[in-house]
Amino acid sequence: MAGVGFALQALSKRETLSAGFAAFAISAIIAVGPWLFTVICVAGINMATVTNSGLTALAEMRIVIIYNFSISLVLSGPIAVVTTRFLADGLYARDMSRAPGALFTALGLTLATQAPVAIYLYSQVATLSAQMQMIAIASYLIVACLWVVAVFLSALKDYVTVTVAFASGLLLSFALSLGLSNFGPEGLLGGFSAGLAFTLFVLLARVLAEYPTPASHMNSLLGYFRLYPEIALSGLIYNAGIWVDKWIMWTAPQAVSPASGLVSYPAYDGAMFAAQLTMVPAIALFVYTVETKFFAAYRTFYRTIELHGTLAKINSAHREIIGTLSRAAASLGALQVTLALFVIALSPKFLVLLDLHATQLGMFRLGVLGSAFHAIFLFLTIVLAYFDLRRSVLLVQIIFFVMNGAATAATLALGPAWYGYGYFLASVVTASAAALIAASAVGRLPYLTFIANNPAVRTR
Amino acid sequence: MSDRPADICLILEGTYPYISGGVSSWTHDLIRAQKDLTFALVSLVADPAPSSQAFELPPNVVDWRTVSVGSLPEGKTKFSGSRDLPMLLAPALSIYLQQGRISEFKSLLKILAPVRGRAGTHSLLNSPEAWQTLTSMYEGGFKATSFIDYFWTWRALLTGFYSILLAQLPEARVYHAISTGYAGLLAARASVETGRPSVITEHGIYTNERRIEIALAEWLHDPGTLSLGDESESGGLKALWTNAFSAYSRTAYEAASRITTLYRGNQEMQRRDGAPPQKLAIIPNGIDVARFSKIQRSTRSRRPCVALIGRVVPIKDVKTYIRAVRILADSVPDIDALVLGPDDEDIVYAGECKAMVQQLGLAKNLTFTGRVKLDEFLHRIDLNVLTSVSEAQPLVVLEAGAAGIPTVSTDVGCCRELLSGIAGEEPAFGEGGIITPLSNPTAIAAAMLSLLSHPKRLEAAGQAMKRRVNLFYNKLVIDKKYRQLYDEAATHNSRLEAA
Numbered sequence: 001m002a003g004v005g006f007a008l009q010a011l012s013k014r015e016t017l018s019a020g021f022a023a024f025a026i027s028a029i030i031a032v033g034p035w036l037f038t039v040i041c042v043a044g045i046n047m048a049t050v051t052n053s054g055l056t057a058l059a060e061m062r063i064v065i066i067y068n069f070s071i072s073l074v075l076s077g078p079i080a081v082v083t084t085r086f087l088a089d090g091l092y093a094r095d096m097s098r099a100p101g102a103l104f105t106a107l108g109l110t111l112a113t114q115a116p117v118a119i120y121l122y123s124q125v126a127t128l129s130a131q132m133q134m135i136a137i138a139s140y141l142i143v144a145c146l147w148v149v150a151v152f153l154s155a156l157k158d159y160v161t162v163t164v165a166f167a168s169g170l171l172l173s174f175a176l177s178l179g180l181s182n183f184g185p186e187g188l189l190g191g192f193s194a195g196l197a198f199t200l201f202v203l204l205a206r207v208l209a210e211y212p213t214p215a216s217h218m219n220s221l222l223g224y225f226r227l228y229p230e231i232a233l234s235g236l237i238y239n240a241g242i243w244v245d246k247w248i249m250w251t252a253p254q255a256v257s258p259a260s261g262l263v264s265y266p267a268y269d270g271a272m273f274a275a276q277l278t279m280v281p282a283i284a285l286f287v288y289t290v291e292t293k294f295f296a297a298y299r300t301f302y303r304t305i306e307l308h309g310t311l312a313k314i315n316s317a318h319r320e321i322i323g324t325l326s327r328a329a330a331s332l333g334a335l336q337v338t339l340a341l342f343v344i345a346l347s348p349k350f351l352v353l354l355d356l357h358a359t360q361l362g363m364f365r366l367g368v369l370g371s372a373f374h375a376i377f378l379f380l381t382i383v384l385a386y387f388d389l390r391r392s393v394l395l396v397q398i399i400f401f402v403m404n405g406a407a408t409a410a411t412l413a414l415g416p417a418w419y420g421y422g423y424f425l426a427s428v429v430t431a432s433a434a435a436l437i438a439a440s441a442v443g444r445l446p447y448l449t450f451i452a453n454n455p456a457v458r459t460r
Numbered sequence: 461m462s463d464r465p466a467d468i469c470l471i472l473e474g475t476y477p478y479i480s481g482g483v484s485s486w487t488h489d490l491i492r493a494q495k496d497l498t499f500a501l502v503s504l505v506a507d508p509a510p511s512s513q514a515f516e517l518p519p520n521v522v523d524w525r526t527v528s529v530g531s532l533p534e535g536k537t538k539f540s541g542s543r544d545l546p547m548l549l550a551p552a553l554s555i556y557l558q559q560g561r562i563s564e565f566k567s568l569l570k571i572l573a574p575v576r577g578r579a580g581t582h583s584l585l586n587s588p589e590a591w592q593t594l595t596s597m598y599e600g601g602f603k604a605t606s607f608i609d610y611f612w613t614w615r616a617l618l619t620g621f622y623s624i625l626l627a628q629l630p631e632a633r634v635y636h637a638i639s640t641g642y643a644g645l646l647a648a649r650a651s652v653e654t655g656r657p658s659v660i661t662e663h664g665i666y667t668n669e670r671r672i673e674i675a676l677a678e679w680l681h682d683p684g685t686l687s688l689g690d691e692s693e694s695g696g697l698k699a700l701w702t703n704a705f706s707a708y709s710r711t712a713y714e715a716a717s718r719i720t721t722l723y724r725g726n727q728e729m730q731r732r733d734g735a736p737p738q739k740l741a742i743i744p745n746g747i748d749v750a751r752f753s754k755i756q757r758s759t760r761s762r763r764p765c766v767a768l769i770g771r772v773v774p775i776k777d778v779k780t781y782i783r784a785v786r787i788l789a790d791s792v793p794d795i796d797a798l799v800l801g802p803d804d805e806d807i808v809y810a811g812e813c814k815a816m817v818q819q820l821g822l823a824k825n826l827t828f829t830g831r832v833k834l835d836e837f838l839h840r841i842d843l844n845v846l847t848s849v850s851e852a853q854p855l856v857v858l859e860a861g862a863a864g865i866p867t868v869s870t871d872v873g874c875c876r877e878l879l880s881g882i883a884g885e886e887p888a889f890g891e892g893g894i895i896t897p898l899s900n901p902t903a904i905a906a907a908m909l910s911l912l913s914h915p916k917r918l919e920a921a922g923q924a925m926k927r928r929v930n931l932f933y934n935k936l937v938i939d940k941k942y943r944q945l946y947d948e949a950a951t952h953n954s955r956l957e958a959a
Contacts, residue, residue, distance in 0.1 A: 187875075237553055238575055305607065305608050306608065306609060308606030308609060309606070309607060309608075310597070310603060310604060310605065310606070311595060311598055311603070311607040311610075312603065313724075314607055369836055444588070447591045450591070451585075451586050451590075451591055452586070457585075457586065457615075
């Protein structure tokens with residue numbers, strides 16, 4: 001029979017829409033978990049350091065840990081987020097047979113890329129004793145691996161193990177540091193790192209117990225870097241954005257330059273880390289909201305499409321998503337603003353409680369205000385990630401990175417009275433931009449779902 | 461490629477030169493028969509294009525291009541007027557896809573012609589404005605339909621439609637589409653844009669074939685996944701497709717200067733689909749009369765012989781033939797009945813037929829020859845029998861006829877025309893056989909008997925067929941008819957230019 005007319009029928013059977021479901025259901029934890037751990041660790045050590053301000057050994061251990069956390073978090077970022085995506089896709093396809101292979105690939109990549117960095121940093125840049133160099137490098141690699149392994153546990157949604165492992169490891173860290181404090185900075189850092197190693201091995205054991213299949217397809221994770229370069233870049237930029245203001249402030253005239261050569265600005269870092277702890281309730285709230293109400297609305301939207309719903313039904317599911325997000329944003333904002341005002345009003349009291357110096361008051365208040373907006377754009381970024389809008393996510397993170405860097409550099413030039421305004425301004429601008437980007441994206445969700453973000457359409 | 465326009469541009473959908481088959485062979489013969497004309501070919505294919513071709517192009521083909529109706533060029537993301545394009549097209553598009561009037565088709569062409577080369581997937585299907593057009597067309601009549609199915613249907617439909625409107629056309633004096641559908645639509649576009657004439661030749665009736673196909677398309681209705689298992693939901697999408705194909709046919713008919721088909725029965729359907737009666741013409745398929753008419757009829761005394769010439773498959777209804785032979789054998793015990801044709805295509809059916817022959821005690825009367833050279837059998841066949849349940853213009857009736865053998869045939873396709881001549885045949889050659897009802901062994905046996913038992917009538921019918929085939933179904937004559945068709949179209953055009 002003549003005619004092509006209907007060779008087109010395969011069309012309607014084509015796979016639907018975006019990567020969709022659950023792809024980033026775990027991203028909330030991934031995005032905030034390691035950062036939260038860092039804040040708690042550093043804030044804890046800071047308190048100890050300030051109390052025992054005479055102890056140079058403690059200061060030396062503290063600066064190594066800060067360097068380890070900040071550099072490894074940034075450099076592990078691409079590996080961690082790409083692995084997240086890899087595992088999320090596996091979960092969606094109900095095939096986790098490649099997870100063990102991916103674990104070893106991810107760890108191998110981490111060690112291969114970061115061991116040279118750590119070795120160079122502690123043997124060439126810093127001036128440390130030979131033992132301290134060894135321990136610092138080992139400690140660095142433990143932390144770097146920790147970020148990557150944590151991704152696997154989060155993918156399992158085994159938050160209990162994660163929490164228990166991190167909490168008990170941290171307690172062990174502090175206990176061992178204290179116990180070994182007689183051995184100087186080497187003892188302190190060694191004890192602390194042993195605690196982190198404990199956490200790492202608990203997490204590893206848990207992951208390997210979950211996926212007992214032999215490691216295979218070691219390369220399949222590598223393919224994801226080619227597939228999702230935006231995600232890898234996001235992982236880098238996001239973590240760099242969090243740290244860039246600190247790095248810049250480390251060049252301030254007020255920064256501390258010890259014999260080790262590892263400069264830092266404990267007053268600024270301490271004020272900011274303490275201030276950013278105010279985000280914890282908001283993060284808890286939005287992790288809860290995203291995982292429950294928002295996820296329900298989100299799933300209804302995609303299921304309505306896939307189960308052959310009418311456009312009216314799709315639009316109503318779309319309105320429900322907008323409603324859920326607006327309500328979540330409103331309650332998040334209310335919580336964060338109330339908390340910020342409360343903390344700012346009582347900040348002199350908090351200074352005492354957190355053992356901060358009076359000169360840190362201004363930076364602390366700006367940090368608290370900035371954190372309120374930081375929490376908002378974090379929330380919006382996670383929402384964008386749920387819709388697989390990878391470019392929008394990257395854009396928000398670039399805005400924060402650039403603003404945080406540029407504005408902080410500007411405040412550095414303006415003088416100590418302005419310290420802290422950089423982070424505050426960057427958070428405000430990023431939150432506003434993220435709100436505009438998210439509102440526009442969520443508003444156009446059906447169009448994005450069917451056309452602009454639909455791989456089946458784009459590839460044709 | 462030639463700088464001069466080709467004499468004829470053939471527009472072929474899903475056939476030549478990629479696929480082998482009846483229409484493709486016919487096209488190949490047409491090009492070779494018109495040796496002194498140059499041809500440009502446009503092959504319309506689904507996406508992706510076939511990687512191999514079944515025919516080598518004859519030397520008088522000077523231009524050949526392939527257009528995929530399954531994909532569009534990407535086009536530019538933004539150009540002047542790109543944002544307004546979908547909205548500009550939408551009103552005419554909606555009306556056009558339902559009614560198929562050439563006026564809307566012309567307005568759509570007028571909008572698209574200036575942006576050809578820039579318009580494509582981006583501006584026509586993927587832009588936010590295209591999305592708005594899609595949703596408003598959905599709201600306009602499909603509100604209760606599954607949106608995701610509508611979405612893919614809309615994209616597939618518009619991809620096909622726009623691929624025709626955006627395709628590059630070779631220059632030619634006459635555009636000849638070998639079907640309606642996308643091919644007819646492209647011919648209509650060529651005619652509208654260049655002012656050159658277009659001609660349509662239909663073997664099967666495209667719209668009718670599509671209608672059957674769409675009605676049977678289960679993928680448009682999947683009760684397992686439809687939230688409301690309502691016939692009307694997928695019915696709406698099926699109607700969208702059928703209306704679109706009807707629209708394309710209507711446009712092709714309206715733009716064409718001549719519309720030909722193989723036989724009168726098809727014209728009914730063409731008229732029903734909106735073909736203007738004054739444009740309709742019949743050009744049947746021709747056969748090599750010289751080859752068959754030189755076969756000498758055997759005169760030596762032998763058993764009376766009837767034959768079914770065809771593949772042993774259900775559509776030929778060989779079982780009815782066997783039953784008819786059983787009845788005939790009661791009156792003509794020495795009847796020699798043949799089944800000439802391959803029996804390996806439907807082995808189960810062929811097996812059933814052979815078992816039936818045994819059961820009915822016909823082993824001495826009925827022979828399955830398998831695949832044979834027809835020329836070697838025709839000299840001793842007295843009567844050709846065709847029991848098919850569906851045919852168009854069966855060549856075996858013509859081939860037997862050219863050899864002076866009459867036919868008993870069921871009333872399918874144009875068999876009545878072939879045996880009795882078209883109404884008002886001039887000169888009237890008389891009956892070339894007998895038409896019977898379908899699946900009626902008694903009637904078929906009676907028809908066979910009435911001819912076999914009256915040698916004079918048998919002889920007269922054979923002669924009538926021979927003369928009719930020689931005059932009306934002679935390939936040499938048919939080739940001239942196509943030549944006339946082209947000449948006539950060209951003068952039609954010069955008349956238009958003069959006017």
